[in-house]
Amino acid sequence: MLLLPFGLVLAALRRRFRRQSELAQGRAVALHEAVDELVSHLDLWRTFGATTRVAHALESTGKVAVSLAARVEGARAALSGANEVLGALALLACVALAERAGATFGDGSLVAFAAVCFMAYRPLRDLGDARAWLERGAVAHDALERVMTEEPAARPAAGPARDWTKRRGVLELRELGARARGPRSSVSVMPGRSLALLGANGSGKTTLLRTLLGLEPATGALEYDGVELTHAGVGPEARPFAWVPQDAPLVTGTLLENVALACGEVSRARVALAELGADRLLARAGERVGPGGTPLSGGERRLVALARALATDLPVLLLDEPTEGLDEKSRARVLAAIAGLRGARTVIWVTHDADVAALADRVLSLDPAPALAAE
Incomplete structure (x- = not known):
């Protein structure tokens, strides 16, 4: 019962992490597509003299993508820290239950028990971190699967600047x-x-x-x-x-x-x-x-x-x-x-x-x- 509230918080953190991962993945895809549009149609933007405006639009998309990636990393760090706190609480709960059952700790047995728990904790923490990366991989895989199943669909010297907008000629x-x-x-x-x-x-x-x-x-x-x-x-x-x-x-x-x-x-x-x-x-x-x-x-x-x-x-x-x-x-x-x-x-x-x-x-x-x- 002691760990139930903390476990619920941890589950909520995991759901938040997945949502942020999905948003970040979507923004990363949008950024990649925006870069592709910019590079693929660079000649068009040059003819309009609009390369700077296109670059600004790309920069705006990039900033949003970076912000979402930072949120994902923040959620991942919180999830990792929550795993550590949960492990410590689990150790305390085990000791409390053992004492209530009449067990006694002496001759260094408590120290040995704690040492074994902390030796086991490191793999458990790594497992929690791995789950976070697994969530990101699952989101990326889903996005890739959607893409795969979709139907495929020498510079001249500059002369004098002129205002052509008022000219109508042959x-x-x-x-x-x-x-x-x-x-x-x-x-x-x-x-x-x-x-x-x-x-x-x-x-x-x-x-x-x-x-x-x-x-x-x-x-x-x-x-x-x-x-x-x-x-x-x-x-x-x-x-x-x-x-x-x-x-x-x-x-x-x-x-x-x-x-x-x-x-x-x-x-x-x-x-x-x-x-x-x-x-x-x-x-x-x-x-x-x-x-x-x-x-x-x-x-x-x-x-x-x-x-x-x-x-x-x-x-x-x-x-x-x-x-x-x-x-x-x-x-x-x-x-x-x-x-x-x-x-x-x-x-x-x-x-x-x-x-x-x-x-x-x-x-x-x-x-x-x-x-x-x-x-």
Whole structure:
């Protein structure tokens, strides 16, 4: 009876330790995913000039993960100390029961008894510590099992900084292509018009987008509003392009923070969502998304990425396979959002779907060789 209250406290400590371990494991997974998003899409953050803001979001997630890990270690230390106190109480209880039964301790028998108990205690303490690590391992194993059973789903020299947000000019490509690979393309796109880059997989569509962004060394000539950009640097101060990649990455934070990631202003992020008619996303603006947060559908992720690009106020949007992998409903929403940009932004999108390409003002087919379709 003497040990029962202490045993109950110990059981409560163990439950708390397991809960903290589960939280810490979840945060560790979220941190790993956040790092993966940062590294995997570093080129995207560079084109937005948003690497510092992304790093801050990552730092915030890391601090929470460290805090939870510290709590787990605190609970583990408390559990280990509780095991030691419980062992001492057990020894006292044994002595008290022996005396009540009439046993006498003499000739060093009590000392010998205590020595034997303390010799046995060390393995018992190690067993208690091992149980704590076993709890952490069980949580990690459960998390790994969930993951395993899920369905798989050279820098140019910087030029002068420019404010592109107020400029609406003609985009000129003259035999432009990546220096080491891909086709050479020539086309003029008037302000507010759209161009579809049509071609099969491997025809060089994404490579051409990366060349426009300065992520691939270029050959030929690229101009916007009369400004030579062929060898300009990367980012919104060097080029007038806002990029929406196919996988539409998110970072840990609220939905609105993800939209504002490129522009740094929440007010502009709200306006961008409103311009796209994304009222449902606006209503969820404060929800936590990204690694460790509420999952978004493929269509919702594309709309977030499109709003992120729109919020920059950069005049040319580059969209990489904007409808790839979406169901019919999500596809229609994304295409409607793109159609709503007609006249306001120059839009260039990559697709291998002739029906999607037909929605553009002009179509540049890259397969088998670059050729403009008649307007």
